[in-house]
Amino acid sequence: MKNKKILLLTPFFSPNVGGVETHFDDLCEYLCKKNHKVFVITYQPLTTKTSGKKLEKRENIEIHRIKWFGYNWFNKLESYPILEWLYLSPGIFIHSFLFLLKNRKRIDVIHTQGYIASLVGKILALFFKVRTVASIHTVYDLDKKPLLGKIFSWILGSFDKILVVSEGARRELLPYGLDQKKIEIFTYWANQDKFRPLDKEMCKKKVGWQNKFVVLFVGRLIKIKGAHVLIEAAKKINKDINFAFIVTGTRKDFLEIVGQRKLEANIIYVGKVDYSILNLYYTAADILAVPSQYNEGFARVNLEAMLCGTPVIASNKGCLPEIINSKVGELVDPPTADEFAKRINYWHANYEKLRELSNNCQGYARKRFSEDNAKLIEKSYQENEKEKGRYFDNESKIDYGERDKNF
Numbered sequence: 001m002k003n004k005k006i007l008l009l010t011p012f013f014s015p016n017v018g019g020v021e022t023h024f025d026d027l028c029e030y031l032c033k034k035n036h037k038v039f040v041i042t043y044q045p046l047t048t049k050t051s052g053k054k055l056e057k058r059e060n061i062e063i064h065r066i067k068w069f070g071y072n073w074f075n076k077l078e079s080y081p082i083l084e085w086l087y088l089s090p091g092i093f094i095h096s097f098l099f100l101l102k103n104r105k106r107i108d109v110i111h112t113q114g115y116i117a118s119l120v121g122k123i124l125a126l127f128f129k130v131r132t133v134a135s136i137h138t139v140y141d142l143d144k145k146p147l148l149g150k151i152f153s154w155i156l157g158s159f160d161k162i163l164v165v166s167e168g169a170r171r172e173l174l175p176y177g178l179d180q181k182k183i184e185i186f187t188y189w190a191n192q193d194k195f196r197p198l199d200k201e202m203c204k205k206k207v208g209w210q211n212k213f214v215v216l217f218v219g220r221l222i223k224i225k226g227a228h229v230l231i232e233a234a235k236k237i238n239k240d241i242n243f244a245f246i247v248t249g250t251r252k253d254f255l256e257i258v259g260q261r262k263l264e265a266n267i268i269y270v271g272k273v274d275y276s277i278l279n280l281y282y283t284a285a286d287i288l289a290v291p292s293q294y295n296e297g298f299a300r301v302n303l304e305a306m307l308c309g310t311p312v313i314a315s316n317k318g319c320l321p322e323i324i325n326s327k328v329g330e331l332v333d334p335p336t337a338d339e340f341a342k343r344i345n346y347w348h349a350n351y352e353k354l355r356e357l358s359n360n361c362q363g364y365a366r367k368r369f370s371e372d373n374a375k376l377i378e379k380s381y382q383e384n385e386k387e388k389g390r391y392f393d394n395e396s397k398i399d400y401g402e403r404d405k406n407f
Contacts, residue, residue: 004381005037005106007130009096009120010113011074011088013063015052016045017248018220019300020137022275023188024113030374032060036381039107041096043068043088047075047220048248064099066091075222081140081148085116093120100128109133109381118155125158133161133380135186139295139318142172149176161380165298166319184380188300189373190307195279197309197362203284213348214242214268216285216310218278218301221249221257226291226315231258232337233291233344234266241348243289244268246281282308286354287347290314291335299323306365311357313343327360 008028014021024040031038040063044051049071056063068091077084100107109131112121118134125132134156142149153176156162162183164170170183204210219225227245234243243266247254251269255261263269273281282288288305290296295318302312302323311328314320315335324331330347332339347354 001034001378001382003035003037004108006031006039006109006111006381007096007100007107008038008040008111008113009092009117010040010042011046011092011116012113013040013042013052013065015048015050016043017048017272019188019298020113022300023137026189026191026371027374027377028061030371031378032058034378035060036378037106038062039099039103040064041092041099042066043091046070047072064095066095075220078222078224081115085119088116089120092117093123096120096124097127100124104128108383111135111381113137115152115155118159122155122158131161131381131383132159133163133377134159135163135165135377136169136297137165138297139166139168139172141295142176149173152176153178163377163380166322168295168319168322169297184376186376187369187373188298188303189369189371190300190304192307192366192370195282195304195307198279198283200283200309203280206280207284209242209244209268209284212242213240214244214285215287215289215313215344216244216246216281216305217289217291218246218281218305219290221247221253223257224292224294226293226335227254228258229291229293229335229337229340230289231260231264231267233341234264236337236341237266238345238348239266241344242266242268244270244281244285246270246273246278248272278304279308282310285310287344288312289340289344290320291332291340292317292320293335294318296320303365303369306361307369309358309361311347311354311361313340313347328357328364 012021014025028038038061042065044065044067052065054065073087077087107130110121110124111133112118113135114137121132156178163186164183167185170185217227217230230243254269282305288310290299290302290312292315298319305312306328312324313330313332314324316331316333321331330343332343
């Protein structure tokens with residue numbers, strides 16, 4: 001493929017912390033390695049108390065970070081898409097427009113991330129005739145929000161390619177008249193040299209969990225991620241089972257979000273962990289719990305944990321049924337504290353069966369979540385690519401083909 005010059009638009013980028021931000025790091029690393037030139041226009045962190053360079057230049061990448069107001073407003077406005085657009089669109093639009101006025105001949109593709117950036121990309125495409133690709137990382141329950149579905153369809157209708165992160169995200173767009181040939185499913189990946197099984201007892205010792213059975217939670221400290229559900233489960237469960245929480249925010253924030261004045265004896269508040277050592281915690285844990293209370297778009301913690309050989313117990317919501325099966329974990333429905341407590345108790349009491357899941361995890365994850373997944377995104381930048389679906393059967397369900405046949 002001819003090397004491309006890509007303008008990537010996103011409200012969120014490192015050093016803001018989150019699964020999507022980690023995906024962007026992975027994507028940029030892949031594209032730069034393939035000698036594409038990437039220009040990123042984003043905001044300074046909006047949900048993480050840190051900051052990055054206003055202009056950061058590395059080999060094959062240039063990152064422009066806009067100082068913006070409203071720390072943590074995004075989480076507060078997440079249920080109000082129109083208000084989110086009004087809040088987050090202006091800065092990216094103004095800076096992107098000015099950037100393209102100066103660099104219009106340097107850009108081959110505008111790649112937008114999420115609907116806010118895609119609205120900006122749609123407007124920019126009216127002025128600058130370049131290929132446009134949109135990535136959607138969230139499930140919005142559009143069957144319950146038809147007006148929002150029509151707005152999303154209007155935004156995405158003019159894009160050359162629409163990449164969605166799950167079959168659920170693809171399926172909810174179909175009733176709104178978008179060209180199905182434009183829509184493809186892409187899948188996150190992770191560094192498999194970094195995320196791999198290590199000696200579990202060694203890792204437990206390093207993180208201070210010796211001789212403990214640990215259920216791990218990794219995620220943003222917001223209600224929809226379900227940390228409070230696990231806190232409630234901890235009250236109902238065998239007290240030999242410990243719950244560890246790797247979260248953003250302070251211990252005080254954690255107590256507030258889970259509605260506790262003090263923590264149960266079997267609760268381990270870890271707080272923030274540098275991404276470079278997160279694999280130690282995944283390996284030291286016996287189970288990763290993902291008690292999401294909303295339809296997850298993808299949740300990359302699942303793939304990272306499984307690559308480290310750790311089974312996943314997750315809510316039966318959103319993309320999670322597409323990621324987890326009975327060979328590597330379990331889906332909980334309904335995702336309540338009682339149900340999570342029941343299933344965690346079961347796996348604690350049946351540790352040999354849990355070890356079987358653990359033994360399956362890495363092989364399953366290495367096949368499904370390798371850097372090869374980036375190739376679909378890279379191909380979407382090609383001007384004259386053939387528009388192919390991604391192996392859909394007659395019922396429009398995803399078929400991962402040979403790579404999953406042993407699982």
